[in-house]
Amino acid sequence: MSKSTVLKLWSELVLLFxxxxxxxxxxxxxxxxxxxxxxxxxxxxxxxxLLADKQFHRVRLWHWQDGKTHLKQALKLFVPWASLLALVVYLVKPDLFLHWPLNQPWMWVLTLLIYPIVSVIPQEIIFRTFFFHRYKRILPSRYARWGASTFVFGLAHLVYGNWVAVIISWIGGAIFGYRYMQTNSTPVVVIEHALWGSFLFTVGLGSYLVIAG
Structure with a gap:
């Protein structure tokens, strides 16, 4: 790979992410x-x-090999940690706990319906499917790509103006990136991301993931 290609890819990564x-x-x-x-x-x-790149395996955008097994693993991670996080929010931030479903039920329902489509799918294409494939030439170790994608995923959430969003996204990015390394499946990580995101909006932490008006 030429130095100009390396420079181009690093410049692109820094510019976009x-x-x-x-x-x-x-x-x-x-x-x-x-x-x-x-x-x-x-x-x-x-x-x-991605679609214009002949080296990209398009099947990653839709394949579902062992999908049920991976989703069971995702649930095994989700259930105990989501329960613990809900308890923490209830004890530490009781004013936020279940705020949307109790006080703005229609906004909550609408968010759960549109969030996976307008937010989760683009994010998983950008930060997992695209990032892991596009930058493998300058980050040949998949663990390096995992770490880098996790970091920039959290960084992207700086736009919400609080460190809670960034920290939550770093943790989520690590989970989703690791799942993508295991599955090479965009749909699997989209479902897991949507599950965690919907939970955050339900339990009360979603207030950190919107622009304060």
Whole structure:
């Protein structure tokens, strides 16, 4: 691989996954209403690059080999840790606990319906499917790609203006990235991401994952 290709890929990675989140964060007053469209356009752009790459195995976008087994493993992780997290929110932030389902039920239901489509799918295409394939030439170790994708996934959530969102996303990014390494399946990680995200919006932590009005 030529030095120019290496430089191009590193420049692209830094521009898309470091500079862009900081720029949006800095000018958040201008971008607040455009976060979902920006995410959607980035997702479509990354998908187009993947589909144009002959070395990309498109089956990763839909295959379901051993999907049930991996989802059972995801549930084994989710149930105890989600229960513990719910207890922590109840004890530490009782004012947030179940705030949306109890006080804004229609907003909660609408969020659970549209969130996997407009947010989770683009994020998994960008931060897992695209990132793991696109940058394997400059990050040949899949564990290096896992660590890097986890880091930039959390960094992207700086746009919400709080460190809770970043920390939650670092933990989530590590889980979803590891699952993707195991499965090479976008649908599996989309389902696991949607499960955790829907739980966060339900239990009360979703208030950290929206732009404060």
């Amino acid at each position: 470091v500079a862009l989140p900081f720029a949006i964060f800095y000018w958040i007053n201008h971008f607040a209403d455009w976060l979902m469209p920006i995410l959607g356009m980035l997702g479509l752009g990354c998908l187009a690059v």
